[in-house]
Amino acid sequence: MVRILGGLVGIFFTGWLLVTFLVGAYNYVSAPPVQTVEAAFHEHPHAISWSFNGPFGKYDKAQLQRGFQVYSEVCSACHSLKHVAFRDLKDLGYEDAEVKAIAKNWKSKVSEKNPVTGDVTERAPTPADFIPVVYYAGQGTPPDLSLIAKARHGGADYIHSLLTGYREQPAELLKKFPDAKTPSGLYYNPYFANLNLAMPPPLASEGQVTYGEGNPKPTVDQMSQDVSAFLTWAAEPKMEARKATGFAVVIFLLFASVLAYLSYKSIWAGKEH
Amino acid sequence: MSFPWAEHYEPKHPLMKWVDERLPLPRLVFNAVGAGYPVPRNLNYFWNFGVLAGLALTIQLVTGIVLAMHYAASAGVAFDSVEHIMRDVNSGWLLRYAHANGASFFFIVVYIHIFRGLYFSSYKAPREMVWLLGVVIFLLMMATAFMGYVLPWGQMSFWGAQVITGLFSAIPLVGDTLHTWLLGGFAPGDAALNRFFSLHYLLPFVIAGVIILHIWALHIPGSSNPTGVEVKGPQDTVPFHPYYTAKDGFGAAIFLLIFATVVFYAPNFMGHPDNYIPSNPMATPAHIVPEWYFWPFYAILRAFTFDFGIPGVITIIPAKLMGVLAMFSSILLLFFLPWIDTSPVRSGNYRPVFKRFFWLLILDVLVLGYCGGSPAEEPYVMISQIAAAYYFAHFLIILPLIATIEKPLPLPGSITEAVLAKARHKTGTADAVAAE
Numbered sequence: 038m039v040r041i042l043g044g045l046v047g048i049f050f051t052g053w054l055l056v057t058f059l060v061g062a063y064n065y066v067s068a069p070p071v072q073t074v075e076a077a078f079h080e081h082p083h084a085i086s087w088s089f090n091g092p093f094g095k096y097d098k099a100q101l102q103r104g105f106q107v108y109s110e111v112c113s114a115c116h117s118l119k120h121v122a123f124r125d126l127k128d129l130g131y132e133d134a135e136v137k138a139i140a141k142n143w144k145s146k147v148s149e150k151n152p153v154t155g156d157v158t159e160r161a162p163t164p165a166d167f168i169p170v171v172y173y174a175g176q177g178t179p180p181d182l183s184l185i186a187k188a189r190h191g192g193a194d195y196i197h198s199l200l201t202g203y204r205e206q207p208a209e210l211l212k213k214f215p216d217a218k219t220p221s222g223l224y225y226n227p228y229f230a231n232l233n234l235a236m237p238p239p240l241a242s243e244g245q246v247t248y249g250e251g252n253p254k255p256t257v258d259q260m261s262q263d264v265s266a267f268l269t270w271a272a273e274p275k276m277e278a279r280k281a282t283g284f285a286v287v288i289f290l291l292f293a294s295v296l297a298y299l300s301y302k303s304i305w306a307g308k309e310h
Numbered sequence: 311m312s313f314p315w316a317e318h319y320e321p322k323h324p325l326m327k328w329v330d331e332r333l334p335l336p337r338l339v340f341n342a343v344g345a346g347y348p349v350p351r352n353l354n355y356f357w358n359f360g361v362l363a364g365l366a367l368t369i370q371l372v373t374g375i376v377l378a379m380h381y382a383a384s385a386g387v388a389f390d391s392v393e394h395i396m397r398d399v400n401s402g403w404l405l406r407y408a409h410a411n412g413a414s415f416f417f418i419v420v421y422i423h424i425f426r427g428l429y430f431s432s433y434k435a436p437r438e439m440v441w442l443l444g445v446v447i448f449l450l451m452m453a454t455a456f457m458g459y460v461l462p463w464g465q466m467s468f469w470g471a472q473v474i475t476g477l478f479s480a481i482p483l484v485g486d487t488l489h490t491w492l493l494g495g496f497a498p499g500d501a502a503l504n505r506f507f508s509l510h511y512l513l514p515f516v517i518a519g520v521i522i523l524h525i526w527a528l529h530i531p532g533s534s535n536p537t538g539v540e541v542k543g544p545q546d547t548v549p550f551h552p553y554y555t556a557k558d559g560f561g562a563a564i565f566l567l568i569f570a571t572v573v574f575y576a577p578n579f580m581g582h583p584d585n586y587i588p589s590n591p592m593a594t595p596a597h598i599v600p601e602w603y604f605w606p607f608y609a610i611l612r613a614f615t616f617d618f619g620i621p622g623v624i625t626i627i628p629a630k631l632m633g634v635l636a637m638f639s640s641i642l643l644l645f646f647l648p649w650i651d652t653s654p655v656r657s658g659n660y661r662p663v664f665k666r667f668f669w670l671l672i673l674d675v676l677v678l679g680y681c682g683g684s685p686a687e688e689p690y691v692m693i694s695q696i697a698a699a700y701y702f703a704h705f706l707i708i709l710p711l712i713a714t715i716e717k718p719l720p721l722p723g724s725i726t727e728a729v730l731a732k733a734r735h736k737t738g739t740a741d742a743v744a745a746e
Contacts, residue, residue, distance in 0.1 A: 039649040040710045046643075047706025050636050054699035057616040061692050070688055092575050120393045180587075183393070187578060188586035230596065272586075275396070275403040282404070283574020290570055294563040301560040304552050309733040310351045 074217040078210050080227040082191035082198035085262065089193075089269060092284070095277055096270050098130040103248055104267025105129060107260050110246050111239050112182065113144075117171040120183035121271050124164040128274055136164045145169045176222060177235030186265070186272035193265040195228065200261040202228040203238040240264075312341060313348045313532065315544040342529060348547035349554055350535035352729050356430075357533065358561035359423040364521065365562055366416035369569075371514055373409040374458075381461065383507035385500045388463035389588045407577035413455050414580045415569050417603035420448065428647075429668055430538060431656040436531045438648040443524040445644045447517055452604070452641075454513040457506040459585075459601055460498070466582050468589035469598045471498040471506070477611075480631040497591060537728045538656025539721055546725040597685045605682030606675050609694040610701065611637040612686050636698065643705050650705065653713035660719040664712050667704060674700045 088097040105126065108118065123140040131139070146159035147169050162169060173179050186192045206225040211218060219225045223233040240257045248255045270276075319340040321327035330336050340346045380399050382391040395402035424444070427433060433441035456474060460467045475498070479489040494501025532541060541547055548554075572579065580602060584595050600608055614633035619626040627635070643650075658665045674697050681694035722728035 039646050040652070043643065043646055043650050043706045044710065046639065047702045050639065050702040051699045051707070053616075053618055053632065054613060054695045054702070057614060058692055058695040058699070060616055061688070061695065065688050065692065120390070120397065125397070184586040188583050190583055279403060279407075279574055279577070283570065286570045286574060287567065290563060290567040294560070294567055297556075297560040297563040301556040304556040308351065308548065308553070309729045310353075310548075 074210065074214040075231055077213065078207070078227055078232060079230065080198075080202070082194040082228060084194050085197060087193055087266060087269070089266070089276060092280060094280070096128075097266065099252065100263050100266045101129045101270050102131070103246075103252060103255075103260075104263035104265070104270075106248070107240075107246050107264040108182070108267055109139075109143075111260075112264065113168075113171065115171060115173050115175070115179040115236075116182045117179075118168045118182050118271060119170055120167065120181075121274075122165065122167045123162060125274060128270070133164075140164050140166065143169065145171065179236070182268055182271065184272045186269040188272075192272075193269045196265040196268055197261050198228045199226060200238075200240055200264070201258055202226045312346065312529070313541065313544070313547065315547075316341070316348050317345045317549060319344075319346055342525065343555070344551045345549040347529065347532075347550040348541070348544070349533050349550050350541055350546060350725050351548045351553075352535050352537065352725050353533065353554070353557075354536050355561065356422065356426040357535075358558055359419050359426060361558045362419040362561060362565050363416065363423055365565065366412060366419055367514065367517060367521070369412045370409060370416060371518075373405050373412060374511075374514065377405050377409055378511060381507075383461065383504050385463060385503050385589075388461065388503060392462045404573070407573050410581060411569065411573050411577060413458060414601070414603065415565075415572075416451065417455070419565070420451065421603070424448065425672065428671075429658040429665075430534060430536060431651060431653070431658070432534045433648045434651070434656050435648065437528070437534060439527040439530075440524060441648060442645060443520055443527055445641070447520050447524060448644075449641065450513055450517045450520065454510060454517065455601065455603065457510040457513075460503065460506050461510065462585060463503065463589045464585035465587040465589055465593075465595050466585040466598070466600075468498055468591065469595055470600055471502060473598055474600070475502070477634045477637075480628070480634045482631070534656065535725060536657055536659065537722055537725055538660065539723075539725055539728070542724045543726075599683055602679070602683060605680070606678035606701075607637050607640060607682070609678040609682030610640050610698045612682070612691065613694045613698040615691060615695075636702075640698075640701060643702075647705070647709075651709045651713055653716065653718070655718040655721065660721055661712075661716060662719065663716040664709075667708055667712065670700070671704050674704065 088094060088100065108116075123136055123143075126136050126139060127133070140162040143162050147162050147166055148157055148159050150157050171179070180188075186196060189195045191198070203224055203226050206219050217232075219233045223235055224237055225232060226234055240260050243254070243256050245257075246255050246260055253259050319330070319337045321330045321336065326336050337346075377395065380391065380395045380402065382388060392406065395406050397403075399405070427441065427444070456470070460471045471493075475489060475493050478492060479485040481488060490496060492502075493499075494505060535541075582599065582601075599605070611633040614629045614636060617625040617627070617629045618632050653661065653664070655661055658668055677697045678694060678701065681690045681697065684690040722731065
């Protein structure tokens, strides 16, 4: 009885799936899906050899400091970084006093509401504060960057490719997809999922940010790499601790596995199985 | 029940004797996983996965309970509280990565455990109850994992909740009301998040309870084995301890090694980047996909793109409801497996026709998984339709047919006979090599 009912249910689902498949296949053949402009022109990020790649990779603190400088002088005009506190910047190699100064001189302030009077006052951030949120009145909604490196396929590679990927819309694209002209106010970038984004090229010229003595030349590519590395740190600040702990754990477990294997073999010795 | 030759518990230490007389817990442990439980001597490594699933559940319970101390189930702060755990809680990143990947590893070992059961027909008499309880555990795991994935309240959390609870709205007449009632609103929000958190905390303990029943039911007939021939005498078994505790110890070490490698070196490999974007009811992700362990079922759900009925004349069952019915049936049919597959031979090793179809099923589920993780576009939809058709045909049509027409290979007389034949074969080959 179970087998008969089961068989009927099986024939029902299998049969209808095959009918559906045949209809779908007929439609597919008679009217093949047209390629979208995104499928034709979207590009995958270029892989870069970052200092933090691989199981022993570490952040390059000098690079993170440069990247932070790019963030604070360029990106922070529109993008917040709300999960990062000023105290966290000590990971970048800054001293306590430097962190205090960075917080105190930060361009946006922390607003506080007096619970008794209801007056809103502003004060300079302290190291205990998170980087204050940015209120943006322009076009589009700039995302918070705290997790951007983990929230996009490709992470740092993606950020770097996007920042350096702005270009004129290819003539070939307009020839194939005449309707796909980048609307005014948007910018063409093949690394962005739908090819056009509201953010103007943020890193436009060499020397836009002045790096201190002993640092590489602030080319657009260099600034882009630096800020991508910084944003990777912002998204995954515990990466170095994670990899270091992991190394100890894996070595321990390798050792434990060998011991467990030997004890298994010795207990089963002479017992055919 | 246990085999008559099982060792009896004799407390050695006076303290244990005192405890055993008042609460026979030491006796229970001894008879369940100690020297008092005789187990077939020929179990292969696939029999490690039950214990590994227990280990995975334990990891989930321990990390989950600590995570719950720092997590806040409120739509406004849930996402931020997870980031607080990742950044400011001591070793919070480790807890969260272990818990998120622990869910994946739980499913990996359970899937291997289930497919071991399918290949060696562990569901057949007298172990039907073990199998039925196992399917219950699997269903509970799916519910728990789904609700857990909603808690970080990222984009995939929110939209996953939207899609999965939306399945209930396919039910005729009461669907929409039921959907609203389940969510506590018209879309996932505070009410849904709080009840999911509450149930996500509750269900693992229910799973633990059903596991106890699962093991209890297993201990009545005792473990199955790769030959599928039942235990005939003391020469066929070894005591669980120390033989299988040692083997499970080795299995656990390897499991933890692979688990740790992923947790520490590729913690986001099995996750979706979109879940690092805070949930936004106004922005639908381009492709909504569940976690990888649901992909095969998601592919079955999406394979139905065509209303059941006569096109243009009458719709008997809308495509959405067909997909929902098929997805639930694809799991529920497992409950009937012991009565669908009537072949008297258990082990796939002695069933030449069954074996081929078994590997085809593995391939089929992998194809379904791949399609389920891909966007709902051609050719993935067509491929998943063929693969889903095979899935149902395999269990509901092919298995009963094989059972009637297949001529199984001769079975060994006993476990010991099979073991000794294997050993002879091994030494035979060794001698032949030595002779050369």
